[in-house]
Amino acid sequence: MLAGLEQRFQAAVQAFWDTRDRQQQAQVAAGNIDAGARGAVTGGAQMGALEVLLTDVLIAAGLPPSDIRARTALELPGYYRPEKKWDLLVVSGGQLVLAVEFKSQVGPSFGNNFNNRAEEAIGNAEDIWAAYREGRFGRCQPPMLGYFFLLEDCPRIHQPIGVAEPYFTVDPAFRGASYARRYQVLCERLVLERKYTTACLTLATRSSPTSVTFPTPSLSFRQFAATADAHARAFINSQ
Numbered sequence: 001m002l003a004g005l006e007q008r009f010q011a012a013v014q015a016f017w018d019t020r021d022r023q024q025q026a027q028v029a030a031g032n033i034d035a036g037a038r039g040a041v042t043g044g045a046q047m048g049a050l051e052v053l054l055t056d057v058l059i060a061a062g063l064p065p066s067d068i069r070a071r072t073a074l075e076l077p078g079y080y081r082p083e084k085k086w087d088l089l090v091v092s093g094g095q096l097v098l099a100v101e102f103k104s105q106v107g108p109s110f111g112n113n114f115n116n117r118a119e120e121a122i123g124n125a126e127d128i129w130a131a132y133r134e135g136r137f138g139r140c141q142p143p144m145l146g147y148f149f150l151l152e153d154c155p156r157i158h159q160p161i162g163v164a165e166p167y168f169t170v171d172p173a174f175r176g177a178s179y180a181r182r183y184q185v186l187c188e189r190l191v192l193e194r195k196y197t198t199a200c201l202t203l204a205t206r207s208s209p210t211s212v213t214f215p216t217p218s219l220s221f222r223q224f225a226a227t228a229d230a231h232a233r234a235f236i237n238s239q
Contacts, residue, residue, distance in 0.1 A: 015049035047102040061232035067092040079130035100146035125195035144231040153203040200224035
């Protein structure tokens with residue numbers, strides 16, 4: 001697999017924070033009323049370095065760069081909607097090889113955003129697998145679906161969160177779980193239930209240098225990249 005993966009990943013996560021800060025500062029300098037945290041969110045392209053890193057992993061596995069998309073032509077047909085734009089695609093010889101979502105959440109608001117992210121991740125997976133079943137991608141082997149999530153590592157995400165149970169008890173895995181733990185359960189179950197082939201949950205501090213950790217090795221970027229690498233090599237060998 002790609003040499004120096006951990007170092008490059010650290011640099012890519014730092015680029016996420018640096019890009020976010022530049023976008024926010026630019027909006028403030030322009031006197032935009034959207035300045036502040038929302039200004040950074042609406043700036044876009046914050047995950048660019050991470051997309052480049054995964055692209056390099058796929059190229060090192062043997063995929064031609066022309067088959068990898070991370071900026072344009074990212075739409076895939078759905079089953080419940082006409083199309084959905086993914087963040088990184090591999091389409092080779094008329095076959096869908098790989099599709100990846102890159103998502104993030106930065107404080108101070110985590111509550112409602114967690115539910116929104118969970119619904120989005122589950123819905124996107126259900127939509128694409130139904131489209132695959134219906135033959136929207138032609139006759140091909142199942143693609144790899146990847147879900148990458150970067151969560152700001154701060155005291156708030158490690159505090160236990162209560163749950164409302166007016167009628168029925170919640171899953172014990174969520175009782176007293178912090179937001180970090182909730183995201184871990186989400187990512188683990190997305191893979192367990194085969195909604196996604198692989199998932200990565202990155203906890204990163206908003207600092208320079210950023211401190212990067214993973215709640216479990218199964219959700220590390222190395223495991224995420226290794227799965228993408230193996231899938232790419234298996235596809236190439238099948239041709």
